[in-house]
Amino acid sequence: MQFRAQFKRIAAFSLMFAAAAASHAQTAATFPTKPIHIVVPFAAGTTTDQAARYVGQKMSEQYKQPVIVENKAGANGFIALQYLLQQPADGHYITFGTNTTHAANTALFKKVPYEPVNDFVPLSGVIIGGVVLVVAPSTPANNVQEFIALAKKKGRLTFGSGNSSSRAGGEVMRDLANIELVNVSYKALPAAITDVIGGQIDAVFGDAPAVMPLVRAGKLKALGVSTRARMPGYEDIPTIAEQGVSGYETNGWIAAFAPKGTPADVADKLGKTIADIMRTPDAAKYFGANAWKPIPMSRSELAAFQKTEIARWARLVEKAGIVPE
Incomplete structure (x- = not known):
């Protein structure tokens, strides 16, 4: 009698488990x-x-x-x-x-x-992918070394960031190139890019998909890319590392x-x-x-x-x- 009761409990538990498993599987199926x-x-x-x-x-x-x-x-x-x-x-x-x-x-x-x-x-x-150092077309720097020279001449430059890649891009440059780059944080990267174009800040280290269409349209100027090798499709833009900032590499x-x-x-x-x-x-x-x-x-x-x-x-x-x- 006791054995039959225990067997029924086990059988009921097994049925519940099977039903739960079937229901779970059906969740993925549907x-x-x-x-x-x-x-x-x-x-x-x-x-x-x-x-x-x-x-x-x-x-x-x-x-x-x-x-x-x-x-x-x-x-x-x-x-x-x-x-x-x-x-x-x-x-x-x-x-x-x-x-x-x-x-x-x-x-x-x-x-x-x-x-x-x-x-x-x-x-x-x-x-x-990597980030791209971009500035306004009117900026008197056409490559990374000229950008570094401009920072030393002025005493400091500003860069905008809207995520960790853009923030790290500037901070690593500041450290490796030994220049004064001041971060200006934005709620989102597009706002920082707008302010570069408008002259409110000096530069952005921006995700390639966000900045390259503007580079192609002539609204931004690309000085260098953050990746170890040149970016496919943009081989005309040198890496930041090959332009004299040894060890520079960031990505997102x-x-x-x-x-x-x-x-x-x-x-x-x-x-x-x-x-x-x-x-x-x-x-x-x-x-x-x-x-x-x-x-x-x-x-x-x-x-x-x-x-x-x-x-x-x-x-x-x-x-x-x-x-x-």
């Missing part, structure tokens, strides 16, 4: 059931925004659901990620994080209102993350979808037009990459002499 929101920590027109809109359109075509890009700029991504973590962790809200939000912030700030590893689920890498990246608690099978589906999009020739062509390249990754590869990048940015911030705010 996902998404409503619009997906990509929360972007930076303003419209930034590289992150461009990437989210490109990938979002491809996801919408595949999933047959709208994909809505929500720009929530400000505070180096704090606003966007705090907002994201308040949303349901069911896969319908994700973010396109960057080296700023998911690596550098822990070194740039004494207190960060989220945990970049434990509060998120990695999905896939998106793109990686974008990757997709979901809030902690997102079901693993849903995260797997999202990650595979994004990675597959980034493996297409169309993605390579679209982002390669501005010298950034796709970096599709598995979820485990992105997790390992992020941890390496957190350590790399900590070293970079320390080397550049940036004091955490």
Whole structure:
């Protein structure tokens, strides 16, 4: 009698477990059931925004659901990620994080209102690339050495930043070239770029997709690129390192993350979808037009990459002499 009762309890538990597993599997099989929101920590027109809109359109075509890009700029991504973590962790809200939000912030700030590893689920890498030192066309400097000479002549120059890549670009230059470069922080990089064009600040170390269209239009002048080798498609622009600033190299990246608690099978589906999009020739062509390249990754590869990048940015911030705010 007691054995039969125990057997029934075990059988009931097994049925409940099987039903829960089936329901969970069905969640991934039927996902998404409503619009997906990509929360972007930076303003419209930034590289992150461009990437989210490109990938979002491809996801919408595949999933047959709208994909809505929500720009929530400000505070180096704090606003966007705090907002994201308040949303349901069911896969319908994700973010396109960057080296700023998911690596550098822990070194740039004494207190960060989220945990970049434990509060998120990695999905896939998106793109990686360098920054470009740009100035107004009227600036009396046509290369990096002339820019350095101008800074020494004037005593100091200003540069605008709207993310960690643009901030590090100037701070590393200041340190390695031994010149006075003063950072002016902006809510978003496009505002800093506008002020360079208008003459309010002297320079920007901007993401290539954000600044190169303006260089081609004659509204900005490119002096050098931050990557180790010259950028594909822009081989006429020398690297900053080859122009006499030995050891100079910075870059930025974008990757997709979901809030902690997102079901693993849903995260797997999202990650595979994004990675597959980034493996297409169309993605390579679209982002390669501005010298950034796709970096599709598995979820485990992105997790390992992020941890390496957190350590790399900590070293970079320390080397550049940036004091955490």
